[in-house]
Amino acid sequence: DVLRLSLSQPKITMVAAAGGVGARLTEGGVHQLVASEGDHCDVDCPTPTLQLISLRRVPANALTDVYWAVLSDGDSSIEVVISSHLSHLVQSGNLGEFCIIKVKAWQYNITDDNIHILQLAEVDVLENAAEKLGDPAESILNSMHKRETGGSEHYFDDEDWDAASEEESEPLTWSLGEPSAFCDWSIEVTTQIANSKGKRKVKREGSNIKTSQPSVQVYHVHKAILSSGRRRSEYFTTLFKQSHLYNEFESNTSKIQLEESAAVAFPDILDYLYKDKNVRLTASNATAVRHLAHYFGIRSLWKCASSYIKGDFSIETAPVYLSEAMLYHDTKLEQASLDILAEKIEEVSRRILINLPPQSFERIVTSPKLRCRSKKLSDVVLKYCQTQRSNVNLDLLMRCTRQDVMPSVSRKSALPLLKVAVAEEEKTGVNLKNTNNVLRSRCVDACVEEWKETLAKPLLALESRDKNISRILAANSVEHRDLPLTIQVELLEKALCAAKIELDDVKAELLYREEQVEKLTSKLSGSQHHG
Numbered sequence: 082d083v084l085r086l087s088l089s090q091p092k093i094t095m096v097a098a099a100g101g102v103g104a105r106l107t108e109g110g111v112h113q114l115v116a117s118e119g120d121h122c123d124v125d126c127p128t129p130t131l132q133l134i135s136l137r138r139v140p141a142n143a144l145t146d147v148y149w150a151v152l153s154d155g156d157s158s159i160e161v162v163i164s165s166h167l168s169h170l171v172q173s174g175n176l177g178e179f180c181i182i183k184v185k186a187w188q189y190n191i192t193d194d195n196i197h198i199l200q201l202a203e204v205d206v207l208e209n210a211a212e213k214l215g216d217p218a219e220s221i222l223n224s225m226h227k228r229e230t231g232g233s234e235h236y237f238d239d240e241d242w243d244a245a246s247e248e249e250s251e252p253l254t255w256s257l258g259e260p261s262a263f264c265d266w267s268i269e270v271t272t273q274i275a276n277s278k279g280k281r282k283v284k285r286e287g288s289n290i291k292t293s294q295p296s297v298q299v300y301h302v303h304k305a306i307l308s309s310g311r312r313r314s315e316y317f318t319t320l321f322k323q324s325h326l327y328n329e330f331e332s333n334t335s336k337i338q339l340e341e342s343a344a345v346a347f348p349d350i351l352d353y354l355y356k357d358k359n360v361r362l363t364a365s366n367a368t369a370v371r372h373l374a375h376y377f378g379i380r381s382l383w384k385c386a387s388s389y390i391k392g393d394f395s396i397e398t399a400p401v402y403l404s405e406a407m408l409y410h411d412t413k414l415e416q417a418s419l420d421i422l423a424e425k426i427e428e429v430s431r432r433i434l435i436n437l438p439p440q441s442f443e444r445i446v447t448s449p450k451l452r453c454r455s456k457k458l459s460d461v462v463l464k465y466c467q468t469q470r471s472n473v474n475l476d477l478l479m480r481c482t483r484q485d486v487m488p489s490v491s492r493k494s495a496l497p498l499l500k501v502a503v504a505e506e507e508k509t510g511v512n513l514k515n516t517n518n519v520l521r522s523r524c525v526d527a528c529v530e531e532w533k534e535t536l537a538k539p540l541l542a543l544e545s546r547d548k549n550i551s552r553i554l555a556a557n558s559v560e561h562r563d564l565p566l567t568i569q570v571e572l573l574e575k576a577l578c579a580a581k582i583e584l585d586d587v588k589a590e591l592l593y594r595e596e597q598v599e600k601l602t603s604k605l606s607g608s609q610h611h612g
Contacts, residue, residue, distance in 0.1 A: 105181060106130055106214055110154035111221055114199060115189050129154065133180045134213050136171065152182075155215025161199050174310065179210040253303050255351045260301035267334040272296040272344040298344070299334075300351060312354050315378025340408050342369040350374070353382055362389040364398040368405035368414065390414065396425050400433045403441060423448035427457060434461060435468040439477055442469075446481045456491035463494040466501045475505040482520045490520075495527035503568065525568075529575040 107113070110129025135151035148163040148171050163171060171177065186202035254261055307317040317335075324330045339347065346369045349360045360370055360382065371386035373379075394402065394417065403418035405411075422429055423445045434442065442465055445451070446458070453461075462481050466473050478501065481487075490498060502520045 105210075106132055106153070106155045108154065108156070110184075111152065111157040111159045111217075114152075114159060114184065114187055115221055128183050128185050130181060130183050130207065132210060132214050133176065133178060133182065134158065134217065136178050151220065152184075153213070153215065153217040156217055158217040158220050159199060160220050176206065177209065179212060181207045181210055181214075183207055252355075253306060254355055255303075255306075256301045257298060257348075264301035264303060265333065266302050266304045266307070267332075268300045268302060269334055269336045270298045270300065270344055270347055271336070271338045272298070272341055273338055296344075300347070302351065306355055310354075312357065312379065312381060314354065315380075316376065318378075339373075340369070342366060342405065342408070343373055346370050346373060350377070350379070350382070353379070359385070362386060362393075364393055364401045365405075367393065368402060368409055368411060372409040372411070394421075396421055396428055400429070400437075403437075407438070407441065419444050419448060420450050423450040424452050426451065426453045426461070431461065431464060435465045437465075439469065439472045443477055443480055447483070447486060451486070455487050455489045456494075458487050459490040459494045459498060462487070463498045463501070467497070473501075473505070475509045475511070478502060478505055478520065482523075484523075487520075487523075490523050490527040492527055492530070495524045499524035499528070499568070521568075525572060525575065528572055529579050 107127075107129035110131050113127060113129045131152040131154055133150055134153045135149075137149045150161050150163055151158050152161060153159075163176070176182075183205045185204060187199065188202060189199050253263060256264065260267075304317070304321050307314050308321045309318075320327060320329070320335070329335050342365065346360070346366045349366075349370070350373050352358045353360055360366075362370060362385075367386050367390050371383055371390065374383035374386055390402065399418045399421045402414055403422065406415035406418060419441065422434075426434070426445065434445075437445070446462065459482075462478075465481075466478065482498075482502075499521060502524065506521075
């Protein structure tokens with residue numbers, strides 16, 4: 082670079098403006114910079130306060146861009162160039178137009194080719210003014226060069242820059258695989274997926290093939306982009322400021338492990354940082370995006386994702402948010418999802434409910450906010466037990482079918498649910514027959530209450546030699562015969578008692594009707610006799 086502007090860590094200091102332009106900018110400050118050749122960094126040397134009134138990006142060569150700046154003291158101006166390795170300060174907004182700085186060390190030289198070069202070695206950023214102060218004349222260097230060269234082309238004239246190359250130059254961008262231009266950091270992302278048994282497995286992005294080894298993607302990025310600017314990551318800002326504390330700097334690589342949905346959303350996070358491009362949020366990725374925004378300290382993105390979830394949350398999207406909230410340990414979102422599913426469980430798709438993890442299903446069914454008819458709930462619990470057979474145990478079954486949760490069982494679910502209960506009792510080696518509020522007794526009562534459909538009809542169909550009768554009775558097997566003999570006996574005994582009671586009721590009804598007929602007949606006979 083022909084000219085270099087070196088900046089120390091900016092210190093924001095407000096300067097009193099009571100005295101107008103002269104009080105904020107050093108009168109004759111520009112002339113101080115070109116008063117003599119050589120270095121000026123002595124502590125006793127006056128340090129002028131100047132304003133940056135113009136800033137423009139120009140290509141220095143095929144690989145590098147620099148910034149051309151103009152400094153002013155309110156009356157005069159001077160040109161400087163900010164070198165490429167400090168361009169991130171301009172990109173982050175720390176150094177911009179109308180910014181007021183104190184020049185603490187500088188160097189002014191004239192080359193053999195009569196080119197005036199001003200190098201600023203150290204400055205302090207004092208404040209960001211709202212407008213240009215004063216009415217500065219054209220650049221001192223420009224005037225001096227015209228006097229010395231007889232008005233020939235100036236070194237900083239626009240014609241010296243290739244306008245076409247400026248228009249065609251592309252901004253910095255992250256890359257996957259091969260590093261793009263000027264990348265100085267890498268982020269290694271390992272994608273992990275939990276299977277139904279809770280073990281980790283990995284699915285390679287863009288493929289349906291599942292492997293036993295983690296899927297790794299390496300993203301090449303720029304430290305200046307990640308750690309500066311309006312959308313910077315506080316995680317990387319802290320990391321890069323404390324390089325001596327972290328092992329990542331040995332390989333210039335950050336290694337992170339992400340769940341599948343977060344790994345899929347990670348490129349969108351990089352686009353958000355690089356391109357000021359908003360992430361396209363959906364119910365499937367909003368929780369993962371919010372998790373990444375929190376992890377990497379991107380506050381604006383976290384607020385955006387939170388706002389989207391709040392507006393999108395409903396009975397239709399709650400199952401998705403529940404699954405993602407459990408994955409990322411978002412307890413508030415998880416509880417909100419459970420509450421709405423419990424309140425409107427009868428409206429939720431059965432397919433969604435039966436695929437929930439056992440812990441989530443239990444929390445929904447036993448929630449104080451549960452609003453579900455008992456017999457409807459028994460159908461849901463039965464379907465869950467049949468689908469999640471390997472994940473259901475006696476403790477879970479008993480908690481989901483407590484007397485206060487499910488006081489009655491539907492006729493359709495009674496016998497299959499009784500089988501499930503008996504099987505779990507046998508598996509654990511316990512007998513809950515005589516225990517209060519046991520599911521078994523409620524199932525038996527429901528079967529006996531509907532003894533014609535659950536017990537008599539299948540038996541009649543099985544005993545009938547007429548296939549048409551068997552088809553009409555719609556019984557392919559006698560389900561209760563799969564139960565232990567003691568329970569079969571209990572069912573049949575109670576069914577006989579129920580049938581006896583029903584028969585007695587029918588007899589009583591017939592006797593009553595016969596008496597009514599006799600009374601009516603006697604009355605008619607008496608009427609005919611008197612006539």
